[in-house]
Every structure is written in C-alpha cells, then in structure tokens.
Amino acid sequence: MSKPLPNASDFLPGPVLLLGAPGVGKGTQAKHLVEEFGIPQISTGDLLREHRKNHTPLGMMADELMAKGQFVPDDLVNQMVASRLKQPDTEHGYILDGFPRTLNQAEWLDGQLVAYLLPVVAVSIVVPERVLLERITGRRISPAGRIYNIYTNPPKVEGICDVDGSKLEQRADDTVEVFHERMKAFNQKTAAVIEYYREHGNRFAEVNGDQDIDDVTRDIRSTLLKLRHHPEA
C-alpha cells in the first residue's frame, strides 16, 4: 500500500506548469487542481479562444493559425500571459496549461518569475501518441469548459453536459488533419521545452497520463507535494 499523502488542505502548490502533447489531459487535470487547491488555471488556448470569440485584434490574428494547428507568435502570447499574471488571483500560485510551448516562451517566463516567492514546478503528462488521436477526436466541451470524451469519459446523455445541461461542442481544431499539424508543432518546438525543464531535475516530474482521469490527478497531486517538499538545496 502506498503511504498516505500529507494533508493538502493547507498546501499551496505555487506556480505549476502542465506540459505535454495535445490531448494528454492538461486541461482536464488543471480543472481538478483548481478545485483542490483554489488557484486559477491559465490556459493560453482558452484565452486565445476567448479573444477569437470577442473578435479582438489578437483573436483575429490568432484565428487562422489556430485553425491550422500552428502556434501564435511568442510575443503576442507572452503579452497575453503577462496581463493575466497581473491579476490578484495568481498571488498564491496558478496552473499554466499549454504555456510555455516554445523555448522563447520558457525563457520569457523565467524572467517574469524572478520576483515570485516559489520557483515554478513543471509536470509533464505523458501519453503514447496512438492514444492521443482518439482523445482529440472524441473530445467534447461544454460552453462552461467542462471536458468530456465520447469514448473514454462520455456524458450521461449524448451531447449534453451532465452538470448544467448545456450542449456540448467539438473544437474546430480537434480533427485528424489538424491533430497531425499540432503534433508536428509539439515535436518541433515544445519537446525542447520539456527537456529545458527536465534539466532542472528537482523541479520537474513526469506523470503517466495513460490511466483513469482520477489516477492521473492522484499522481499529479502527489508529484506536486513531493516537488515542493524537496526544494532545490
């Protein structure tokens, strides 16, 4: 039997990065951590979709790139994250989901975090590529951002959110074709970001994302506790 974990009720994980390929479960897991620790999720994908919905200049610029599965330019994404990090709810920590995705973004983030109380910890969620396609094409999302999967985590009633009865939607970029483009961008650019954080061995851990959602949450939670209990000497 594994050892019981320390009580997490008074534990604040500080700034946490969830890293991994499209479909590994960053968004799903971030939402669980938000519930448990009361710190916000900052998803650059969600922020960009919000801009797109509101037809802001950034949203209009990002629209075509997102539809093709390509990255939005670093400067624009960094600026967007900078203004989100200024909000007071990030004071005790936050979960960055989908950022940084390039080395340039990672280096920029290092500069932003200098004044922060705790160093960032990075958790890389790992799922075999063959599983990701099913995850991506099966994904359905409620307008409030609840994430389902028609194969592995279906709603009770097809197409309807269990919690608020709203109609589930499929992301426009959750198609087979765009998935391959997104994987290409991940392999070309984000894989190096994971190596960047792996080099800080005591602030980095890998978690197996190819398990039940709750088991992944349990592993991330225990990983965060371990990473924070063994700070850099």
Ligand code: AMP
């Ligand atoms: P996601 O919801 O994280 O899968 O992101 C959806 C899309 O938004 C990505 O395919 C990119 O086009 C764009 N995007 C999200 N986060 C970033 C980022 N950190 N850097 C560049 N583009 C991003």
